[in-house]
Amino acid sequence: MTGIPQQAGPCVVVAGGGTAGHIEPALALADAVMRLRPDARVVALGTERGLENKIVPARGYPLELIPPVPMPRKPSPDLLKLPLRVRESVKRTREVLDRVRADVVVGFGGYVSLPAYLAARGRVPIVVHEANAKTGLANKVGAKFAERVAAAVPDSGLAGAEVIGIPLRQSITALDRAALRAQARAHFGLHPDAPTLLVFGGSQGARSINNAVSGAASAFAQAGVGVLHAHGPKNTVAVQAVPGAPAYVPVPYLERMDLAYAAADAVLCRSGAMTVAEVSAVGLPAVFVPLPIGNGEQALNAGPVVNAGGGILVPDEQLTPQWVAQNVVPLVADRARLAAMTAATLGTGHREADEVLARIVLEVIGK
Template sequence: MTDPTRRGPCVVVAGGGTAGHIEPALALADAVRRLRPDARVVALGTERGLEKTIIPARGYQLEMIPPVPMPRKPNVDLLKLPLKVRSAVKTTREVLDRVGADVVVGFGGYVALPAYLAARGRTPIVVHDSNARVGLANKVGARFADKVAVAVPDSGLPNAEVVGIPLRESIIQLDRHALRARARQFFGLHPQAPTLLVFGGSQGARSINNAVSACARQFADARIGVLHAHGPKNSLVVQDVPGAPRYIGVPYLDRMDMAYAAADAVLCRSGAMTVAEVSAVGLPAIFVPLPHGNGEQALNAKPVVDAGGGYTVLDEELTPQRVAELAIPLLTDQRRLASMSAAAQGTGHRAAADVLARMVLDVVRK
C-alpha cells in the first residue's frame, strides 16, 4: 500500500534482460531524479537478465519477478505460457502494491509484459519502445497505456509520441574533442593517430572480430589505431607492428564514454541503443546489422545512413577487404569525418530522457 507520509512519486521501471532494455530505463530513472529529487525509482527484473548486476550498481532498488519469455515458435513452452504469465502477474502485482507504485514505465522484453498486465486498471502505464519494429510486449502494453513513446516515426503503435531513446547523461554531455587526449591515454592508444572503435555488443561478435582483426596490418600501414572490444567469451590475437599505432583488444568496455571520446569512427552492430549513442556523440559509423531477428537492426541504422552519418554492411558481406575499403579511406579523410559526424548528430534526440521523464511525471500528476 502507498505510504501517506511519502512526498515524492514512486516510478517503477520494467526493462530487464538486455542492455538495450535496461539502459533506457536507467536513463529515464536518472532524469526523473533530476526533475524530482524526492522521487523513488524501483526497477523490476529477473534472475536471468543483466539487470541483476547493472541496476544495483547504478544505485536503484531492484525487485525480482518471474520471467515470461515469449516463444518464437509454437512448441511446448507456448502451452505453458498462460500459467507462467499468471504467476508472474501475481508476483508483480504484489511488488507494485508493496512499493506504492504511482506509475509503471515499460521498455519491452519479458520483464515488461507481466508489469503491464499487473498494472492494468490499477496503476497508470507509460510504454517506451526503442526499436524500429515494436516487440510483442509493447504491442500488448500500448493497448491500455496512458502514454506511448517511441524512438522513431512509423512504429505502428497507436497515438505514439516520437521522443527518441533516453541516454545516460555521461553520453549526452560528452565532449569527444575535449576528452580525446585523456581517453586515448586511458586505453594506451596513439595520441594523434586516427582511431577506429570496434565492438559487437556486450558479448562481442565473431564475424566482426574476424573481419576487422584480419586488417590489422593494413591499419598499421595506414597509421590508424584500433580499439576493439571482442567480447568476454572471445579472444583476439593481433601482433603490434613496431612504430605503428597500436591495435588494442579488450574483452569489454566499461567506460563507453571514454571509448567514444578516443575514437574518430566506429564499426559496430546497429542495436537501437548503439545507434542512438553513436549518433548523439557524433561518431561516423559503419553499421553491421545483426543477421538474426526480424531485421530491426537494419531499420535502426537507416535514418543515420540516409542522413549521411554512416554506412551499412550486411553481416555476410563483412570481409576483411570490405572493412579496409570502407574504414581506411574514411579514417584518413578529416573532412569526410567532420561532415559525417555532423550528419550523425543531426539525427539524434539528445533530450529524450528528460522529455520522457516529464511525460511520466505528468501522467502521475493527472
C-alpha cells in the first residue's frame, strides 16, 4: 500500500506532549530505544500548541499532531463538549497509529496521552510511565488496560507499578560535573573557584524565586558566593555588581542545562518531577520551592531527596530575601555540608531509567 512506511524494526509511538515534564522523559526513552534497536522507529504524538512542536523535531523525531483533550479543572460549559472532543481526538489518533504501523504506545501522562490510550486500547499494546508522586487522570485511565506500568517513585497511586525512576537524557546522566566545571564557569562568565548557586524556576521562570534570590544579592556578594540565575524570558532581574565579589549572572533561559549543572555547587529551583530527577542524577544539593498551585505533587516529588538529606524544602510563601540570606547563603558557602548532601542526593537517583523503560517497551513488543 502506498503512503505506508516500510520498516524492518518495531515502531514505538510515544505520547507525552504539553509540557517539558512529559516530553523530556518520552524523548529520553526514544533515545534509549534507538540505542538498543537501531532498526526501530519512534514517532511522537503532540498537539499544535504544545512545547513538543519545538522540542521533538529538534531532537530528530517525527511529530504527529492530534486534537488536544484538555480536562476542565472545574465544572464549566467546556465539560459538555468533552465527549465530542475525546471522540474526534481518538479517531484522529487511531488514524495515526494505523498509518505508522504502531507496535506499542508509551504514554507519559497529560492531555496527549488520554486519546492515545483510548485509541490504542484493544488494538496496540500500551505501556504507561508516571513521573509524578501523584498520578494524573490520563495515566489512571491508561493503566487500567496497559501491558506494563512504570513509575518514578513508590506510592504513585498506580497499583502494581514497577518503580524505575524517570528516563533522562544521557547528556545529564553521563554528566561529569568536575570535568566540565572550568568550561561551564567560563561559558557563563562565573568566578572560576567561588561557591556558586544555580537558580531557575522552570522554562518561564518564577517571580517569587526571582524576587527572593535577587533581593539577597548583597548577602551572596558579601559571602563570596556567585549566582547563575535563569529568570525566564518574560522576566528581568536587575542586580548591582559588587566590585571584587563573584559575579551574579542573570540569564533569560538556559540552553545548556548540562553546563549550568556543571557550573553549580547547589541549586534553588521548583520541584517538578523532571527537575528533581535531573538534580538528583547529577548530585546537586538542592533547595526546593514547590509550585504553590496544583494538587501538592511538587512537594511530594521532592520528598525522597529531602528525606535522604540531599535537599531542603521551603514553601513558596516563606521564600523571602531574608530567608535566602539566612539559609541559602551559608549553605552554599559550606563545602562540607554540600559534600554530604551530594552523597545523599546521588543515592536517590535512577540514572538507568531510560534503558530500563526501553527494555520493558521492547519486551512488550516481543510478546
